[in-house]
Amino acid sequence: MFEMNGFVFVNVHFACLMFMLSCFTSSSPQLVINIKNQGGDVLQEVLASNVSEDVVELEYQRADGTIVTQLLDFRREVQIYRLLILAEEEQLFMKGLQPPYYQAVCFASKLSKQDFIAADAIAKLRQKNPHTVRYPEEDNGHENATFEYSLDISRSKVISNHIQPLCVEAKTIYVQEADLKVWAAIGNPNEAIMVLDAAQHMVRPASRCKDVSITNTNSSSMSCQCRLNFCVPWYPCGLKFCRGHDQQTGKALSYRCGIKTCKKCLNYAFPVKNLQFCPWDDY
Template sequence: MKGLNEFIGILIVLQYLYGICTTDLLINVKNQGGDIFSETITSNVSEDIITLEFQRSDGTLVTQLIDFRNKVQVIKVLVLGEEERGQHQYQVMCFVNYYYKMDFISSDAMSKLRQKNPGTIRIAEEDRGYTNYTMDLFLDATKSKLISKHIVTFCNEAADSTYTRNDDIKQWIQRLGISESLLMTAVHNFTSISVRHPEINNTTRSISVTKCADTSNLWASCSCALELCIGWYPCGLKFCKGKSDGKKIPSTYKCGIKTCKKYFIFSYYSKMKKNCLWDE
């Protein structure tokens, strides 16, 4: 009985600590089309990560994970299928990129935010425009721990559809201080197909992948484009100046957050156009 009480006591302590380290915010956001949707933003200080999740009006579920410790951003997208057009019930893609810290406030700062008016409809103060990502590599999530330990569980439903870029690999190599060959074992290329010509000394020729928007063949492999928008997120802290006292330099203090929205366009390899029907 004593052992059971001690075990329950440990669980209570762990739950308390988890509550301290993890903070959730539920934000009501209005997009450009006037639709209102809810974003859930979770900050985990002990892991130094933030996750942001929302569901679009078409049912698409978007989850963004920021791993500050390893400078990794993962955007996971669950798209509902059009079964009447031969698609599966849903498909999941993961887009893994190098993360620059100036794009989001820290997990610690995020954990300290509180909502005075939870029902308020939020509109971002700053539009950071479009960023294009050409995802030219497949990433094997089971071999991605060198990049971030969170990828393997976060992208477990996207075993054949997790993507990254050569540019991101180069950034992580510099951060980790490891050989390129070691990190490249987790990825493989799909942007071109090498065709051998034995009659010309085994030389190769690259064939570019056609854009899904440019083919009518539903079974053809192609380059798919997916556009997403993070409609509201805390992108920085605001600083105000305190009152100056005589000749003293006015002091500054944190007095709020700056909020932004950002568009992403991911171009990636699709095994068949049938899985990219929105890109028409």
């Protein structure tokens, strides 16, 4: 159970995780949540907030080694996903690639504030039983999205200050045209053109990466459409309120008494330069 009282990077090595946690949350506590995935494996999510920046970050490592980071910038209404992917040896062998194959992929999209708990509320969360395995109360299903724009990381601050430091390792930062237009409309009018100019359209390839044969002599120069499936298996998605009475006046009142938790999966499609940038596309 969680009480209402008040990030995070995971790397392949736990020591790196703890170092980067301390860098992001020098003044904010972080929660380590035990969760169980669909395969029955118990994973650890790290959840933290930076109230002064109005930012929340959640991170966990999947059973296959992929590290999923979700950053919520409430001030700029931007949601960022970064995935650090280590391809399986079997995938590499079948596609004729050499291990180890490690890649960072980043996506930025419009944040719907009502779907998440604000940074100040996250900062007040405490666990009564930190060793308990948590399960989401609601499953919000799958979100399908196709990304057709590439964001210039050197211009990304006009959208969010957090894109560049989080996505510096990524070859491409993917965004959608609809989100660019929304950010241009809700931001500083003087920066609207800068927002729209910060990204370039990417032509959708004719072939899926999984359908491109490594034996094709043009495979190294043939762009293809990649797909990536991942989930956020547990996250705070709402506040719970309890009813009570004021001890002095006896009047009825409501107060925060916990959180509602959710799960959500995402299916993203996006163009890549060639097959080597999408060795996992096999579903």
